[in-house]
Amino acid sequence: SQQGEEDPQALSIQEGENATMNCSYKTSINNLQWYRQNSGRGLVHLILIRSNEREKHSGRLRVTLDTSKKSSSLLITASRAADTASYFCATDRDNSGGSNYKLTFGKGTLLTVNP
Amino acid sequence: DTEVTQTPKHLVMGMTNKKSLKCEQHMGHRAMYWYKQKAKKPPELMFVYSYEKLSINESVPSRFSPECPNSSLLNLHLHALQPEDSALYLCASSRSGLAGAGEQFFGPGTRLTVL
Numbered sequence: 181s182q183q184g185e186e187d188p189q190a191l192s193i194q195e196g197e198n199a200t201m202n203c204s205y206k207t208s209i210n211n212l213q214w215y216r217q218n219s220g221r222g223l224v225h226l227i228l229i230r231s232n233e234r235e236k237h238s239g240r241l242r243v244t245l246d247t248s249k250k251s252s253s254l255l256i257t258a259s260r261a262a263d264t265a266s267y268f269c270a271t272d273r274d275n276s277g278g279s280n281y282k283l284t285f286g287k288g289t290l291l292t293v294n295p
Numbered sequence: 296d297t298e299v300t301q302t303p304k305h306l307v308m309g310m311t312n313k314k315s316l317k318c319e320q321h322m323g324h325r326a327m328y329w330y331k332q333k334a335k336k337p338p339e340l341m342f343v344y345s346y347e348k349l350s351i352n353e354s355v356p357s358r359f360s361p362e363c364p365n366s367s368l369l370n371l372h373l374h375a376l377q378p379e380d381s382a383l384y385l386c387a388s389s390r391s392g393l394a395g396a397g398e399q400f401f402g403p404g405t406r407l408t409v410l
Binding site: 211213215220222223224225228268282283284285286287288 | 340385398399400403
């Protein structure tokens, strides 16, 4: 079953507004990552937060992680039209005896930032 | 060089054809991955190579055959594909030989159409 589930599935905002996307997962994790994908292109890594961290910042991005609720949120502040993309959370967990971790992606949120 | 390259960008093939997808990275990364992504869906892991050895095969049909000739190259050989195999095929690499752990760097993908 899917490890990560994002909501909302789609989000449309105006330039300058903040965008918040949420991700929930089902099993214990080592870390959680967020990726961005422009239409039909490869994914770009945005930020990684470890299971023992609660919050992390990178530029206009803020990620929180609540392992008790098995959830994470990605906040993009002061959004720009160039932020229009799909955003995926991805979790990894032990695939076999401590090695060969497998990265599993959530369903993604399609963010549209209108100029 | 901090990128993952993939060739070709687009590929159209018939169900009886044999073709190969190629992926290359020169970042010294020790794990490489193949993902399949259908439209409006998240990437799904197909294969993982760690230190040039196949470490994960996600029960992928044998018409897909991966190969890792050296630490910089990853191939995906295609034979007798079905129309439902049409998708974006993404290659990725990561620094650690602990496949999946940490940031993954993605190539731009090969858009495959099977007629």
